[in-house]
Amino acid sequence: MQLHYRELGQGERTLVILHGLFGTLDNWQTLARRWAEHYRVVLVDLRNHGRSPHAPEHTYELMSEDVRKLFEQLQLPADRTTLMGHSMGGKVTMRFALDHPDYLAQAVVVDIAPAFSDMRHQDxxxxxxxxxxxxxxxSRQAADEALAQHIPQPDVRQFLLKNLYRREDNSFAWRPNLAVLDAEMAQIGEEITSDTPFLKPTLFINGGRSNYITPEDKLHGIPALFPNSHIATIPNAGHWVHAEEPDQVFELVEAFVKQGG
Known part of the structure; x- marks a missing residue:
């Protein structure tokens, strides 16, 4: 699996960014440009998303392995590389950090915990x-009208419509592999576990209006696997922390990456 990615900026430190479910690397492009003024940024499309290949399986173990291969392809320096992911991408980040701690200096997880996630909210x-x-x-308008039958929130529909593209025959299609993601939804919600914790610095960014990280997660689940972690809560943000409060996310990540692990 050779993942599609995009590089911005240059510098001694590298920040690799993973999007969430039904997302693409484009979701992080605005913030990535700002970080790229200071260091190298690598935006990634995970398997079955964006312009990366489709595959019949969609597990965190496989996504972690996809990312490991990309790290090796790009020859990223372990002592100067930070991996960051949002939601599903955050769980990939946790799985990767626990499986391959020697590939990273530090990790950033955006609004997700290691705990099991009930995925019925994706129905x-x-x-x-x-x-x-x-x-x-x-047309995009026709697609929007069809989405609106099930999704009343305009902002959610606009996020999903970023996945719409024209094929060579000029017809529309979705970039995500819907058949596989639908079938593998239980895998996407699974708990991240490990017998060995990730001991390097980890920043968890939590939306204050989001319920994706619970008090129990903060007290037990996160410290058990990431004992060298800090949880920063952005009070006025929901689950889409980076879209709702980009300046605060920029500053938190900027300061953390500069520390360098």
Whole structure:
């Protein structure tokens, strides 16, 4: 699996960024440009997303291995590399850090905990994505109207519509591998576990209006696996912390990466 990626900036330190479920590397591009003024940034499309290849399986072990191969391909220096991920990408980051601690100086996890996630909240999104009939859909507006039957929130629909693209025959399609993601949804919600904790510095960024990181996670789940971690809460942000409070996320990550692990 050779993941699609995009590089910005240069410098001694490298920040690798992983998006969440139904996302693409484009979701982080605005912040990445700002960080790229100071160091090298690598934006990644995870398997079954964006422009990366589709595959029949979608587990954290496999996604962690995909990222490991990319690290080796890019010859990233372990003592100067930070891996950061949001939501599903955050769980990939945790899995990678626990599986391959020698590849990283530090890690950043954005609004997700190691605990099991009930993925039923994705049912409406999947229903909306499947509701778009590409045999008759001829515009983004038509796709939006189909999504709206299941997804009333305009901001969520706009996020999903970033996955819409035209094929060579000029018809529309979704970039994510919906069939596999639908079938593997239970795997996407699975708990991240390990017999050995990740001892290097880890920053957890939590949206104050999000319930993806619970008080129990803060007290037990996160410290058990990431004993050298700090949880920074951004009070006015929900789950999409980087979209809702980009300046605060920029500053938190900027300061953490500069520390260098």
């Amino acid at each position: 409406d999104i999947l229903a909306g994505l499947h509701a778009v009939d590409f045999t008759t859909c001829t």
